[in-house]
Amino acid sequence: MTTLVSAISASGLTYSYNAFSSPSLVDIAFDLPSGSRTILIGANGAGKSTLLQLLAGKKLITTAGADIRIKGYDVFRNSPPGVTFLGTEWATNPVVRGDILVSAFLDSVGGYRHKERRDRLLDLLDVDLDWHMHKISDGERRRVQLCFGLMAPWDILLLDEVTVDLDVLVRDDLLRFLKADSEERGATILCWSLSMPLMPVNRILLFPDATHIFDGLNDFPTHLVHMRFGSFVTIPTPWIPTSLNRGVSISAPTPLYAIALQWLKEDREFRRELEKKGQKMRGARRDEVSMPQHGGDANRHVFLTLIDMYF
Numbered sequence: 001m002t003t004l005v006s007a008i009s010a011s012g013l014t015y016s017y018n019a020f021s022s023p024s025l026v027d028i029a030f031d032l033p034s035g036s037r038t039i040l041i042g043a044n045g046a047g048k049s050t051l052l053q054l055l056a057g058k059k060l061i062t063t064a065g066a067d068i069r070i071k072g073y074d075v076f077r078n079s080p081p082g083v084t085f086l087g088t089e090w091a092t093n094p095v096v097r098g099d100i101l102v103s104a105f106l107d108s109v110g111g112y113r114h115k116e117r118r119d120r121l122l123d124l125l126d127v128d129l130d131w132h133m134h135k136i137s138d139g140e141r142r143r144v145q146l147c148f149g150l151m152a153p154w155d156i157l158l159l160d161e162v163t164v165d166l167d168v169l170v171r172d173d174l175l176r177f178l179k180a181d182s183e184e185r186g187a188t189i190l191c192w193s194l195s196m197p198l199m200p201v202n203r204i205l206l207f208p209d210a211t212h213i214f215d216g217l218n219d220f221p222t223h224l225v226h227m228r229f230g231s232f233v234t235i236p237t238p239w240i241p242t243s244l245n246r247g248v249s250i251s252a253p254t255p256l257y258a259i260a261l262q263w264l265k266e267d268r269e270f271r272r273e274l275e276k277k278g279q280k281m282r283g284a285r286r287d288e289v290s291m292p293q294h295g296g297d298a299n300r301h302v303f304l305t306l307i308d309m310y311f
């Protein structure tokens with residue numbers, strides 16, 4: 001049995017993109033054990049990508065007292081080894097859209113050193129070594145990215161949204177591979193795949209296609225986190241299907257889907273309550289926000305709303 005030691009931890013984590021915007025993360029604190037597989041659940045703008053990028057050391061945090069550790073290493077001062085971050089910006093990099101063969105591309109990043117894992121991933125992700133990177137679809141490019149990122153064994157895997165555009169079969173196989181890999185090697189995964197706009201929660205129930213986001217996921221995580229407006233509403237909590245969703249009234253194909261919809265519904269209600277009190281939250285319709293009566297305050301409110309929209 002794997003001994004659970006802390007793999008990822010953070011405390012006092014508050015982060016703003018610039019001096020004008022409200023913080024995208026607010027006083028986040030958590031501790032994830034080695035071998036855990038955690039899914040972040042939250043509406044658009046909840047802060048999931050920002051958190052993953054900070055953990056990956058992609059953004060510098062200057063807030064006093066903020067601390068992020070991976071395997072005990074301070075991510076900003078002392079990069080921890082064995083961390084793989086896969087995010088969506090990779091696909092827009094001109095290098096990976098150049099006229100290069102997939103085989104040459106994977107070899108250029110050491111694919112030949114991990115041939116067994118590479119070949120397993122090529123099969124699983126249905127990637128052809130003879131593809132040219134500039135002549136493949138976005139979904140195919142994503143599959144090459146996953147092969148590229150996963151072929152060297154990792155200790156910590158940070159996945160930002162990259163499984164969303166895979167077809168259902170490939171995604172299902174990939175989740176099985178990641179789960180087995182994490183169980184065999186005690187490796188840790190933190191990812192998010194469960195994001196939906198706040199407003200159309202009810203409409204999602206009418207579109208069976210939206211449920212594919214959850215295919216194969218129900219048995220994948222060991223922990224769930226609920227994020228809302230940059231904070232953790234639910235800290236990493238062990239997930240045993242049915243453990244968290246007692247009392248959840250939404251009927252859904254899987255317990256994970258039910259809890260995600262329930263949380264997003266709560267987020268929407270929370271936001272509407274704030275808006276009734278005149279607090280503009282990101283993503284709100286302007287006509288839903290009650291404007292302050294005083295002229296000066298009203299102008300300031302409009303100004304802050306514009307800042308929120310443009311930064």
Ligand SMILES: Nc1ncnc2c1ncn2[C@@H]1O[C@H](COP(=O)(O)OP(=O)(O)OP(=O)(O)O)[C@@H](O)[C@H]1O
Pocket residue numbers: 017018021024042043044045046047048049050051195196282311
């Ligand atoms: N480059 C940026 N500059 C300023 N604000 C940003 C930037 N990127 C994100 N934000 C803001 O930070 C907050 C969190 O965004 P983030 O992308 O982390 O959310 P998310 O939960 O990943 O959302 P989604 O599900 O839509 O990807 C949002 O309010 C967003 O507007």
